[in-house]
Amino acid sequence: MTTARTSGTAPGPAGPMIKSILPDCVVAADLFADPPDPPLYPEEDRAIGDADEQHRAEFATARVCAHDALRKLGMRPGPVPPGLRGEPQWPAGVVGSITHCTGYRAAVVGVASKVATIGIDAERNEPLVDGVLDAVSLPEERESLRRLAARHPRVHWDRVLWSAKESVYKSWFPLTKRWLDFEDIIVSLDATRGEFSARLRVPGPRVNGQQLSRFTGRWLAGPELIITAIVVPAPARRGTPSRA
Known part of the structure; x- marks a missing residue:
């Protein structure tokens, strides 16, 4: 009898939960709770505007993950505002993806010379x-x-x-x-x-x-x-x- 592949839901010493399904050419950051008043760059703050508390928390914590992932990649963190369809606008030379759902936010990034595109969802x-x-x-x-x-x-x-x-x-x-x-x-x-x-x-x-x-x-x-x-x-x- 075969068993479906499953995993736990808590991060451990190995790093982000999502890391176990990613190749080594990318880096990830995730959070299971929203930090109080996470800092946003002005471009990000303008993008979220007067959104309700829930959507603002999702957006802001996902950006905290994005900034952390950029640091792990060796890049200087900068604003990651949404594009016309909500897609994250990464710094030049970087590709990545962001996801958020109740109880989880994550970002994954890679160098554009090594990675063509990334898509993640939780x-x-x-x-x-x-x-x-x-x-x-x-x-x-x-x-x-x-x-x-x-x-x-x-x-x-x-x-x-x-x-x-x-x-x-x-x-x-x-x-x-x-x-x-x-x-x-x-x-x-x-x-x-x-x-x-x-x-x-x-x-x-x-x-x-x-x-x-x-x-x-x-x-x-x-x-x-x-x-x-x-x-x-x-x-x-x-x-x-x-x-x-």
Whole structure:
């Protein structure tokens, strides 16, 4: 009998919870609670404006994680304001992704010369609201979820699927600046390896001349949280010697 890959929800000596599903070419920072009055850069403070207390806390703590991740990367921290669609605007030469849900905020960053794009998403390990799954999934995905749920009932697979598609979009948008609908992606979840594959049903972006037809990522599930992550390495440029 196989067992679905799961993980605990508390950070330990190894570092951020999300680190276990990330490659070594990126760094991460996360928090499980909002610090009181976290400092924001003026550009960030203007962006959040007069948002309500909950949204301001989510935004501000996520920026604390972003600033910490930049420091870990060896960069001088600076403002990370949102773009037109809410995507984080990183300093030149950096790519990254931010996520927040109830009880968890995280940021992951990498150097643009080594990483083409990053997408992360965190969700509560709870079922989706009635009707949402049909709106965001394809029939073959729902059939796969039924099989997974029968074998591994402790994981809310509909939420894993949702999270994986969110990570795909966050990876897609920095490369294309275009919208991507839920039905434009078909996701396959691997319960034992903690991996997923997302095949694009529309033409994919080109990265250094190579067209992407799918994204691959990893997921983990704990008693309270589900996290997914995608890191697309930057292709080696022609003429760049490989290391033995």
